[in-house]
Amino acid sequence: MPQPPPSGFMTVRQFLDTYPIGRTTLYRLAAAGQISIVKIGRASRIQRADAERWAASLPKLGE
Numbered sequence: 001m002p003q004p005p006p007s008g009f010m011t012v013r014q015f016l017d018t019y020p021i022g023r024t025t026l027y028r029l030a031a032a033g034q035i036s037i038v039k040i041g042r043a044s045r046i047q048r049a050d051a052e053r054w055a056a057s058l059p060k061l062g063e
Contacts, residue, residue, distance in 0.1 A: 009045040012037070019055060029054070 016023060030037045035054045037044050 008048055009038075009040070010048055010051060012044050012046065015046050015051055019051070 010018070012023065012026065015026065021029075026035070027037075029035045035046065036050050037046055039045075
């Protein structure tokens with residue numbers, strides 16, 4: 001059974017469930033340096049702080 005990610009990290013699936021973007025878009029954002037994906041062993045993880053910073057940088061409706 002897979003281990004849950006450390007508390008400061010989220011899995012790719014958790015990120016995609018939280019933010020309405022697709023997997024391909026996530027990896028494009030990572031390639032462009034807009035969000036960091038780290039490897040922990042074979043698993044890909046995203047730091048929660050990076051995810052929140054990315055979400056906060058998105059334009060707000062009406063701005």
